[in-house]
Amino acid sequence: MISKIVAIQGNHPSKLNSLTDTSVFLANEIQKKNYRIFYYDPKNLSIINSKVIASGFFIKFNYKNKKFFKILKKQKLELAKCKFILIRQDPPFNLEYISATHILDTIKNKVKILNNPTSIRNISEKLYSVRYQKYMPSTIFTQNINEIKKFFKRHKKVILKPIHSYSGNDIYLLNRFNMKLINQFIKKHDHIMCQKFLPKISKGDKRVFIINGKVCGAISRVPKQGSFLSNMSKGAKPINIKLTTKENKISKLIANDLKKENIFFAGIDFIDQKLNGDINVTSPTGLKTLYDLSGINLAKTFWKELKV
Known part of the structure; x- marks a missing residue:
């Protein structure tokens, strides 16, 4: 029997920043619908007696508490019993990452896995952009x-x-x-x-959120003084923006292609209206930041698109 369980394959919650983390934001939203959250690290994934088993723990998230998560129960879980599995660990996209996608491939017809493990393996986040080079620097x-x-x-x-x-x-x-x-x-x-x-990176890039083949929103991230890195983990400041007509057109084209590739959730980036070549499919981020800037809750959109 399939339970109301969402399994998250990710880095330990103690390593996450609840103020910005997308995995926590998605988990917090689905908890409201009485789903239980099971959390495990990819290194704790096994195939035992032809079953995919993860050693992890059930967890409850609460933004109101200083410690935003509480581990309820440590246990092993057969992942085919979940309703959804979210692949949310940080890259690097290394052999461990690839092995985890192969293991999850064995149950992808029994449980909805986001993003599809075969698709993650086939879409190199940077090399996939080769097909869009006319829109890139x-x-x-x-x-x-x-x-x-x-x-x-x-x-x-x-x-x-x-x-x-x-x-x-x-x-x-x-x-x-x-x-x-x-x-x-x-x-x-x-x-x-x-x-x-592209020198205009000093004015910020744009991160576009794609959910189920739809362009759902965007934020800009402005590098700190003297830096050319627009990652918030490198001190960039997020601001609320809108896409230009050109950016929207390119985003819709890529969104359509990604849906055909079985990619449900992705993030793409623009600098000075040019695609910078990062097609983020392994663990896209930024949804909590968009919500804080604009009040737009794409975690709700995420689960609604899955008909939860």
Whole structure:
């Protein structure tokens, strides 16, 4: 029998910031409909006797308390007995992440998993953007140092990004060609993304929220003084904004494609009306921030789209 349980595969709640965290925001909303929340870390996922078992705990979230969560009961749970599983751990998208998607693949016909584990595995958050390059700043994906040198000569200021990292980690702004730095970067990350620097990032990027093939809202994140990183984890300040006609058109196109790919919840980013090439499907964030800025509750939209 399928119970009113939502399992969340994520980082331990003690590592989360309740003021901004989207997983907590989604869990808090579904609790109102008398669903129980079961929380587990991907490393505690197993296949035992052909059943997918997670060691974790039932948990209750409450924004009113200083400690915003209470662990109710530690136990093992057969995940096929849940109504929904939310894949919400932070990248990096590494072998552990891939193994977890393979394990969850075995029960995806028995329980609704968001996002679909096969789809997460197939959609590299940065490489998937190749199909939208006409909407992006000039971008290459390579580990060839000569190609990077040519690209740098053409654009003078270049952003280097690892393909499988997250939250603005390990991103470099290249003002002068530094062979040693680039070689170390490639050695650490293999293929990397090189992108023409857009100076208007100083005015902020735009994070667009896509739920079930629909463009549902957006916020802007303005880097702190002297920074080019628009991640809130790196000190960027969120502000309320609207999308331009051009941004809305591109967002709808991507939303439609992602729905066909079985991606239910995603976030995409624009800088100066150009797609920056991050198609966030592993663990999109920002819903709580949008709510605090605008009063728009996309956690309600999320569960409504699932017909809860």
